[in-house]
Amino acid sequence: MFSKACEYGIRAAIYIGQQSADSGRRVGLRDIATEVGSPEAFTAKVLQQLVRAGLVTSVKGPTGGFTLTPEQLRTVTLRQVVLAIDGGQMLQGCALGLTQCSAKQPCPLHYQFLPIRDQLNEVLRTHTIGELAGKVHDGLGFLRQFS
Amino acid sequence: MFSKACEYGIRAAIYIGQQSADSGRRVGLRDIATEVGSPEAFTAKVLQQLVRAGLVTSVKGPTGGFTLTPEQLRTVTLRQVVLAIDGGQMLQGCALGLTQCSAKQPCPLHYQFLPIRDQLNEVLRTHTIGELAGKVHDGLGFLRQFS
DNA sequence: TTATTACCGGATGATTTTGTCCGGTATCTG
């Protein structure tokens, strides 16, 4: 569905959001990688993308780390995270790989896939990182597998 | 969404199906690659997978090529093609990359993604190659972009 | 100020996916 980078990015963002909403404290890279079960160095690259896109805030130095401002918690959507990392191919490209998805020259699956893709876009567009972080906080969602 | 290999495989299968239903004639690799706009040698690999999986029939020698039997046209679903090439990750894996998708330890998006994935599975399960080939035959669907 | 902390950025390497090449083999035609 999404690339590994995107999966790590989403999980990391939600964890950062959870900690930010919970206690306002910043979380370090090591902490993030441990909690979401992702490779540390690679996760750093992905987070840099999110910081450059303005979706996550970072602070250097001691007591530094990553955080989500109250505004970011409220406004940053899953869709923005996916677009920043994976681009729009999954969100608007043709399911069968035609160079463009359009009713002009639709692939044989076009009209079957449209509602699916629309629903996917809707889910990504209407869910904020802060909202998902709340679920994790309430024990309704998990960011890694516990055995 | 799907891998390149899978996209080529689906488009190729539909084209083979269209020609088989249309005139019963077998189509060669070159013809297929041209008509669906895919790299010839790579498409050959993908078709071999489909032949081994029993979803497409091949015949060697002069006048040989690929074909779909009437039974294959009637019974082979898109889902079988996708499973043969890409496996089940997209069809049953967790959207956020958790090692397993389950209500036991769901990711924060689990319940939002379930209906989307169910709908995707339903579309793949209920559409046969023969049915989609019919659309192409009737000019209602295209397998490559015409400028 | 000085030392420490922790993110930043570029270079590098491993793995998977994508794509090509070519000889082998089965099949059909004459």
Added chain:
DNA sequence: CAGATACCGGACAAAATCATCCGGTAATAA
């Protein structure tokens, strides 16, 4: 049988993705 055709199979190569390493830089705290 002889020759041509076209799929088969394995080796090989290129590109994208995934992942690591390490010196640089900004910020904090003593």
